[in-house]
Amino acid sequence: MIRKMLVIAATAMVMVQGSAFAQETIKLGLINFDAGPFAVFAPFVKDGATLAVETLNAQGGALGRKYELVTQYHSGAPATAIAAATRLAEQQGVSFIAGLSSSSTSLALSPKLSAMNVLFLDSTAASDDLTGKNCQKNYFRVGLNDTTFINGVRALLKDSGTKSWDLFMGDYALGHDYAKRFTALVQENGGTVQKTLFVSPSVADVGSYISQLLVKPADGLMVLAPGTAGIVLAKQQQPFGLFAKYKSVFSVFSTNETIIAAQGDATAGMLTPQSYFWSMPGARNAAFVKAFEARFNRKPTFVDADTYLSFELLNQAILKAKSTDVAAVRTALAGLKAATIAGDVEMRAADHQLLRSLVITQATKVGDGKGDLTLKSVESMAKISPELNTECKM
Structure with missing residues (x-):
């Protein structure tokens, strides 16, 4: 009887261990x-x-x-x-x-x-x-890394034909880096940058910066205002029609599916490279x-x-x-x-x-103050992928 009980206990233990x-x-x-x-x-x-x-x-x-x-x-x-x-x-x-x-x-x-x-x-x-x-x-x-995004912007810049630009950039390392890179792209295409404004992403009132851009705006505006900063800029510029004063408006991280509902139709026309789009x-x-x-x-x-x-x-x-x-x-x-x-x-x-690959999206109006995004193009891996950085040593 004792032996039988030990066998049953051992079998149960094996079953528990196997199940676990x-x-x-x-x-x-x-x-x-x-x-x-x-x-x-x-x-x-x-x-x-x-x-x-x-x-x-x-x-x-x-x-x-x-x-x-x-x-x-x-x-x-x-x-x-x-x-x-x-x-x-x-x-x-x-x-x-x-x-x-x-x-x-x-x-x-x-x-x-x-x-x-x-x-x-x-x-x-x-x-x-x-x-x-x-x-x-x-x-x-x-x-995507920064170089890939810049490669996407390069294609946009060439296609736009826009030569003079204003820059509204986040005042942190990424914003300063993109300002330098975009300025270099503009100069490569024979253009010039008129104004470069650096704005903290945490600033709640960007009215003074909008006022500066309204003074003799260039033909194009490049924006890097991520997350909630993109919402703030979009909404506060709308009463002044700032974006509408530019022939071309590009952005990086400043409008996308995560914030377009809060921006409404304020970013309509803005072109943005991003990693993926549902369509x-x-x-x-x-x-x-x-x-x-x-x-x-x-x-x-x-x-x-x-x-x-x-x-x-x-x-x-x-x-x-x-x-x-x-x-x-x-x-x-x-x-x-x-x-x-x-x-x-x-x-x-x-x-x-x-x-x-990388995609280019465009913000559009869909009525009643609402905005949405559409897929403009898919840029191939071969076209936009970054070159290997030889500084990488693993």
Whole structure:
């Protein structure tokens, strides 16, 4: 009798252990902002990640295991980003992270990744340095870098024929960098920059800057006002008809699907390069858009899509590696070529920059003070991809 009971107990233990093993998940970390001007993107990051995990699990997960999404919010400062990633790695057992990150937070976080034994697939930070002089072996950029955006603007500038320009730029490192780059593009095309205004993204009243632009405006206006700063500028310029005084209005990060509802029709006509738009061609993207609309009752934004793309690529790397070991997945991800919702892409092995197409969108009026975006063109990977930065040494 005692022997029989021991056998039953041992069998039960094996069954419990086997069940626990079968149910063990692959944890996917998501870092997200809950404060600051970029926090406007946080809900879209969350939705893109949520659908990615749900879709991958519906397809069977990977290696006989399902995925589990684990989220850490932080204030958007570099130190809090490091703390959030550390909590995911040390307290939650996460080896793979994606999510919302500015260039400053990514530059602070990327050197810490190896010690954490974590891979970070970054879909939002654009600084060239992240895949240039500050590249790291555990850092992969899924989004576009600054040079790619500038390559998109170069095509717009050439097609516009506009020669004189005013610049309204965010007063931080990225804004100053873009001002220099755009000025160089204008000069390459035989044009001139008349005014360059640098404005803090946190300024609530930009009336004095609008007044300066209204004095003898140039033929073209270039704007870099990210997140809520783009909403502030769009709404406050509207009573003065500032944008309408320019033949061409270009932007980077200043109007998109995440903020167009708040901007209304104030940005109508503005042309903007971005990484993704829901009406991009391809059966894979069409299926993604259909699933996204069914789940969230709206079209996906570029933020939703790029977050989804991060996990889509990670899943393909895990399947290729046949392992969740960080080193094995890193090797599989470097050089990975894949069909994705954004078309055919390649994760360049030498610097971990994803090579992909870029889209040009245009803001339009849709009546009753409402605005929307339309897809103007898709610029090919071959046309806009950045050259390899030889400063990257992994």
